[in-house]
Amino acid sequence: MDESGSASSPLRPVTVDGADADAALSKSRFLTREEVLRRRLRRVKQLGRCYRAHYWALMEELRSKYRDYSWTYGKSPFKEGHNETDIDHQNGGGGVPALGGGHDIVRCRFSGCKTKAMALTTYCHSHILSDSKQRLYHGCRAVAKNLPTGPSFCNKPVLKTMVPPACPTHHQFGERCLARALRRAGLGNAIPSNRKPTVKLHVLVSEFVHQIQNKRKLALKETAPKVETE
Numbered sequence: 001m002d003e004s005g006s007a008s009s010p011l012r013p014v015t016v017d018g019a020d021a022d023a024a025l026s027k028s029r030f031l032t033r034e035e036v037l038r039r040r041l042r043r044v045k046q047l048g049r050c051y052r053a054h055y056w057a058l059m060e061e062l063r064s065k066y067r068d069y070s071w072t073y074g075k076s077p078f079k080e081g082h083n084e085t086d087i088d089h090q091n092g093g094g095g096v097p098a099l100g101g102g103h104d105i106v107r108c109r110f111s112g113c114k115t116k117a118m119a120l121t122t123y124c125h126s127h128i129l130s131d132s133k134q135r136l137y138h139g140c141r142a143v144a145k146n147l148p149t150g151p152s153f154c155n156k157p158v159l160k161t162m163v164p165p166a167c168p169t170h171h172q173f174g175e176r177c178l179a180r181a182l183r184r185a186g187l188g189n190a191i192p193s194n195r196k197p198t199v200k201l202h203v204l205v206s207e208f209v210h211q212i213q214n215k216r217k218l219a220l221k222e223t224a225p226k227v228e229t230e
Helices: 019-025 033-073 084-090 168-184 201-223
Strands: 137-139 143-147 150-153 157-159
Touching: 019 033, 168 201
Parallel strands: none
Antiparallel strands: 137 157, 143 150
C-alpha cells in the first residue's frame, strides 16, 4: 500500500520528503537545533499523511467487507424462489439460482426459525444463546417481569463486553430512569441530548446507593415473618 492509500496499486518504497537535503547533511558531524527540528517536523508530517491514508483505505475495505457480510448473512431483499423449475425456465434452463437463495446459505437450527445463521455458527442472532459453543454473547440481565416464582429476565443476546449487560431497549430505559431520578433530586436536565453526563460522580453514587437501600428494605419486608394476632 502506497502513501495514497491505494491497496490495489503495486507496492513501492516510500520516498522520504526532503531526502536530497538529508543526503547533503548526512556527512555533517553536527547539526544545528533548527535543522534537527525541521527534519523531524517534515518526517512527522509525512508519517501522519501515511497513517491517515492507510486508515481510510482500511475503512473502505471494512465497509466493503461489511456490505458483503450483510448481504450473505443478513436480511437480503431477494428471497429464494419456491418453484425452482419456473426459475430455470425463466433463466433459459441454465439452472441459475435466484439471488440471495444459494444452496450454501445456512439457516438457523432453532425450531421454527428460517432466518439466516450468523457466520461460523448455525444460529441467528436472536437464537445465538442456544449455541453451547459460543462465548461472545450472554442474556440481558434486565428484569422483564416479576413473577411469584422470581424475576423473569429479558435474556436477549448481548455482547459480553457491553456495560451494563443490557439490550438497547433496557439500556435506554435505564437512562430515562436515571434522568428522571436526577430531575427529582433537583438537578434539572443533568443528562443532555448528547448522552454525556455532566453531574458529579458523588451525586450518581448517592442516588444508586439510595435505590439499592430501598430495594433491600422492600426485600426485607417481603421475607419478614408476619405476626398473626388473635
